Amino acid sequence: MTSTSAKYLHIDRVCKSFTNGSKVTDVLSDIRLTIDKGEFVSIIGHSGCGKSTLLNLIAGLTDVTTGALKLEGREVNAPGPERAVVFQNHSLLPWLTVYDNVKLAVNKVFSATKTRAERHDWILHNLDLVQMTHAADKRPGEISGGMRQRVGIARALSMEPKVLLLDEPFGALDALTRAHLQDAVMDIHARLGNTMIMITHDVDEAVLLADRIVMMTNGPAATIGEVLDVAIPRPRDRIALASHPDYVRAREAVLRFLYERHRFVEAAE
Template identity: 65%
Template sequence: MIMSQPYLSISRVDMDFSRGGVTNPVLRDVNLDVQRGEYISLIGHSGCGKSTVLNIVAGLLRATSGGVIVDGREVNSPGPDRALVFQNHSLLPWLTVYQNVEIAVQKIFKGKRSAAEQRDWILHNLDMVSMSHALDRLPAEISGGMKQRVGIARALAMEPKVLLLDEPFGALDALTRAHLQDEVMRIQSELQNTVMMITHDVDEAVLLSDRIVMMTNGPSATIGQVLDIDLPRPRDRLALADDPRYTHYRHEVLSFLYEKQRKVEPIANARARGAAGTREAAALRA
């Protein structure tokens, strides 16, 4: 069987952070190949390096060793081929909904598309996230879910090769989150984007993903397991609730996370006991 060349490749990535002469190992030997059009979710306990991985792919951080290749080109800096959507919408508060998307489109397509073509493209992307009715509103005049829609529209308008989502639904209420998840599934099905998303939500990961990448606990975190999600698309959350495959995948992820938590708790308890003993000894000396 001939395997296609990965569209996104993370190869032998290590990451250390140093401050005050102390070096902290964050990531060790992270390797992942992603095919074009795949939806990948990164999940793991807080502090496992998920955001660090995403920021290295985005070009916001340089790995201590190893590297990232997107569509045959090495990632050395941020670029329009990788659009990042944060948990915080990051809209410019003095610009309208339309202008927040326009600023990205003008930057990317200046000299490549006419003003009319750029306007049509902006309107197309805002329509895709159901925000055409709020073109002239400022961010302060729309809800949190609507702000995230505009952030996603801005990212999609850049026509990125890889869409990076850093807990894009984490700050939203349950109903808004579910609706926006459905919108992202619809858009990804239509555009066949390559997506890498960070999440702490197991159900979200199973619902949206083709594969779930489970990270071990830090320090020196790495990929502990990759789970293939073999569920037909389009996916209906209500139908999947009674699907034994969905339940199985959910159980696999929860089991992995629970086992990692069980391993880290004795270490944390031992550190707490050690710290308490140190404080007690200092008190006695005093």
């Protein structure tokens, strides 16, 4: 997906290094990427290639070393509710109910702009988006891992973020639960049209969900090796796509990139 309009999320020649005493480690080098409003982008690469570091830069959880990262023309240099993150660990507060975990986020963002009744309705609306209204009064320990991730997504969406950042949110789940949540994310993206960026190790997940797949080279000093357009119409059905020629071609292209990069690392060792 490309755009000739103003750049929505623009990553311009970003580098990231970490310093430990006299040792400097270059994690990311010369990252250049523009993401359109409403686009779904998957970022994939081998472990240690800086995928999560890149997501943290977009989230404002860590600062860029050089370069610039801008959302709607404004520099990103701190966390903000317009960029919500869903981590692999759901990070729900175990002593609060599902409802109250989402309420925390809603009150933080909307206490000055929504009445108490409006905030209540908004909490239930976001729980309904992820089909978790029935568990509103339960605590995280009383529901499954997949349900906890649904609540984490609802909490993130409740802040009405401009960009939803997903850091391998289904990595710890079983295959069937993962598939259900992938379908839920596709449905939410279709309904809300929000911008989503997902880190994943799963090639099939990347192809199923994304409009574009950003493939990272191996670290240190990792950069973007290739960007693949996934030219598959939406809505997408995982069963129908299994033998779809465009799906097969996209999957092969990502596997080829990852395999060739892996071979390069092995040859260099």
